[in-house]
Amino acid sequence: MTIDVTVPRSWTELTQEQLRFLLSAMVSVNRACANIAFPSREAYIAHTVARVQTICFLEWTGITLVTPYASGYLFKYGDQEFTLPAAVLASALTHLEWIRLPPSEPVRLDIVDGAEAIPADLSSGLSFDSWLTCETLWQRYQHTPDDTLLWQMAAILYRKDDIRPDPAATLGIFFWWAGVKNLVSLQFPDFFKKIPDDDEPLPPSYEELRRDINAQIRALTKGDITKEQEILAFDAMRALTELDAQAREYDELNRKYSKT
Structure with a gap:
């Protein structure tokens, strides 16, 4: 047969x-x-x-x-x-x-609790401020698996404040962002530098996250606090593109002056 x-x-x-x-x-x-x-x-x-x-x-x-x-x-x-x-x-x-393994590209449920998702690859519909919020929530979930953290992400990614995903959809938020992380690490390799598997660190603490976020904002504003709100309103991918370019320029300067 x-x-x-x-x-x-x-x-x-x-x-x-x-x-x-x-x-x-x-x-x-x-x-x-x-x-x-x-x-x-x-x-x-x-x-x-x-x-x-x-x-x-x-x-x-x-x-x-x-x-x-x-x-x-x-x-x-x-x-x-x-x-x-x-x-x-x-x-x-x-x-x-x-x-x-988690998705290598963003994959998500189109509709959750009656709300429609933003594009899976975050090509539109997500500000840099919202990116930072989702990244913080996702990293905190690594430390403490609390579904309410993923629900807060869902409220942003599905644009519904009172959203209540069922357990399957809640897990879907986690895997969606895992796919996003894999995507941006390929799109912006200078900013999201790959760490060798043997040296993979533990998820950062909340304080480490805050310091990292503040550093990202400062890099984009170049220290001008009057531009902070403008930067936070940037499209997330536009902001990450600029951060990647700055990281590449920084690495090039380091290589140049390390030879002198």
Whole structure:
């Protein structure tokens, strides 16, 4: 028996329906495993990711699990039943390995709580002030996973002050900004310098964030506080473009004078 099925090969290939299903599966699996004792965080991640991959694989292919048995599973596809060894299923799940990593590009739900999102790549609709606010909230979430921080981001990104995302949509905010971070690190490599994996630091503290934000504002205003409100109102991508250019000029000056 031959079955031809296809599954998304990356976050960016997901339809809106598939994205919501993936986020919902992540939420439900994490809840189900919250009180299970695992020997390590790595074991927890491996177990939960495998469960999410399996749930999504079956949903997206239309294959139904009938029952597990000693060394494999009995499945149904349409009117036909067939068995698969566990190793074959594990091999099929490798096509969903991308679920283990955050999106490399911004991906988000178009509509949340009746509100329409700004463009996923932040090409319009976000001021530099709002960028700084979202970045601060996202980094704070790294320290303390509090959904209200992501709700505050949602209020900005979906332009609805009283927005109340459901758990799947709340998780979607986190992954959206993770994709944004990957995007801007490629677009503005001089400002967002890549840190070697072995030297990856812990998320910055709130005070470190404030100092970094103040430094970014000062770099754009060149110390003229009368221009601060004007700078904060800049389109976020325009502001990041200027910061990247300044960082590049600074590096070029350092290289020039280091040789003298």
